[in-house]
């Protein structure tokens with residue numbers, strides 16, 4: 001499965017196919033971003049984010065051949081740095 005198929009079949013842009021998983025009679029198409037972005041603080045754009053892993057988020061998709069399908073997108077987790085002004089405000 002290539003990026004062109006993902007776009008024309010599901011309208012997915014900016015991701016490429018990584019793997020397929022089958023679980024409980026459902027199909028999970030695992031996708032990764034074409035441009036892996038660095039974790040940034042949403043408040044100050046600092047890249048000094050405390051990273052704590054990554055996980056797949058499952059997006060419900062149209063069925064294929066009568067089977068439930070999901071687009072699993074890799075997501076990186078992070079916490080704002082202690083030096084961020086926004087995180088200091090939230091502690092008060």
Ligand SMILES: [Zn+2]
Pocket residue numbers: 041042043044045046080081084085086087
């Ligand atoms: Zn910040």
